[in-house]
Amino acid sequence: MPEARVIPLRSDGGRPRPRTRPAPRRASRPGVGSLQERTDAARGIEPRGEVVDAVEGGGEIAALPTAEGPTDLEARVAEVGEFLQRRLTGRYTVDDFGFDRDLTENVVMPLLRPLYEHWFRVETIGTENVPLSGGALLVANHSGTLPLDALMTTVAAHDDLPVPRYLRMLAADLVFGLPGVGAAARKAGHTLACNADAEALLSAGELVGVWPEGFKGIGKDFADRYKLQRFGRGGFVSAALRSGVPIIPCSIVGAEETYPKIADIGPLARLLGVPYFPVTPTWPLLGPLGLVPLPSKWYIEFGEPIHTDAYEPGAADDPMLVFNLTDQVRETIQQTLYRLLAGRRNAFLG
């Protein structure tokens, strides 16, 4: 396996290599009207080099000295106008899970992207380990009091893979009971963590994300950071075995420092019906300001896939095999976390 040789190069004390930017992001966006294409065509004959930056820059240096062709601002207005028209007349499609690609592409991702690129400066490692198509189960460590790690992983899967993929996450039922949050989660393509939904998505060839530590992982104290909790009951392994898809261990470093949870107000949590009520150095002391995550430097490493299609059909019903595979995934993630942490000098500077 030639790819497998690449990872140990960084493991001996070296720092992860900087993220290589994929080709211009905007090119992959669907729903861009003909106006945009014409603008690009007009820009293509423009000899100046800064024109590519104009696309990324969001239209500040947009106005090009072309006399007739629509300017970048006009193209943007047309794009937004078409999007709003599409939304207001309901001319878009959702799948059976409620996944709204149009909204995810044009609203959810642009909202998360600044956080991903500028606040957490996420670096992805091992993107070649994620298959470009077909079902795969991404298993990651959970941390940070609020599930920012999950949201950042969806951006990583969309922006940093050679082909953008939508990570369909399996979330706790609590999420779907919350007004606003539940509806948004459905529209972004996420669904309830249960075997039926996991298998339906995996066999439909989707990239599914699961955080098997659940509330125990995300709500652990800052003192326990980067110590993996129990990996559920291995339900994710049996789902992968039944669908015959590879399991991709994913290690996220940096999320633990976003909201360092130093205490838990149990009675308040019970009153609100949530698993924990966190106390961080800034929350609830500084009020809404405490909701701003600390700008830690993040690394997301996709590990080598663990293939499950070699096992025989009844393997999912063999608890010992399921436990062993669960442990294997857990150990892989834990070791990768230690390695990444050893290479990191500072939680905020990387």
Added chain:
Amino acid sequence: MSEAPSVVLVTGVSRFLGGHLAARLAADPSIERVLGVDTTPPSREMRRRMGRAEFVRVDIRNPLIGKVISTAKVDTVVHASLSGNPAQSGGRSMMMEMNVIGTMQLLAACQRSDTVRRLVVKSTSAVYGASRRDPATFTETTEPKAIPPGGYAKDAVEIEGYVRSFSRRRPDIPVTTLRFVNLIGPRIDTSFVRYFSLPVVPVVLGYDARVQLLHEEDAVAVLERAAAEDLPGVFNVGAAGVLMLSQAIRRAGRISLPVPQPAVPLIGRFTRRARLVDFSPEQLRLLNFGRVVDTTKLQNEFGFTPRWTTVQAFDDFVAGRNLRPVIDPATFGRAQDVALAVARALPSGT
């Protein structure tokens, strides 16, 4: 070996589904007699449509129904009278009486009969309930997480229980139970149809349900196929695809009015008093979470693929009802033109 029916009894012929089914069966020359049963006579228009089908005014809660079955030597019974629309059935408690007690009597008569050799029961996907802990799609074997607390859905759960015990007692009679999703179309009258016809449509704040629909004509076609052949079992009946509630409201050109969860029962009471829409509490829960059923079994085992998708059925309903959009979609186009003109007028080179 399934025999073609010769004498068919259809319940609930005064309403859309039963009436149109009786009309379709009466148009089939291979069927000797079609008996339509209901407490109120069908409309003149419906009677004309039903052609040679005979109408028997009998209450299915009355043992007289047994006599009708035995004297006419009925061999196929299609129980299509299950109703979720209290306004049409003379109030809520009357609806429950007709649904549950009527089914019990009808089943008792069928059990006694030695001519009946096929039973088709119209049920509803409401038996799955709707909660945040449900998987994205329900298969026929999915256990409901929240047993419907009352009303129509509870009636349907009880009816299905009686139907199951009937098939235990008469294993020689194949029973087809059809769990329909919400029906829609230009002619049918249901709570859902009335709901979407309101100019301002109340929705639950912070929730957006996934809505799966079935075109009225597909519903009649499914019942017709079930009456003609032995297809025992329970089948989900719904069209392909999903609409979000907000999307459906926008497609119909209505305006949605988000109502906070605690005020929802109040609004429900108001629309009932005002005789606009009568939603039972469990139908209101549908507005929170929605419900999508898996129709693989319908397509593979039952051998039926609905002609209309959910979106097409909804559009047909909007077109057929002549629903005028509250806001003309052309306004959006004009707004975009104005925005483009402004963008063009702005000094370039900024």
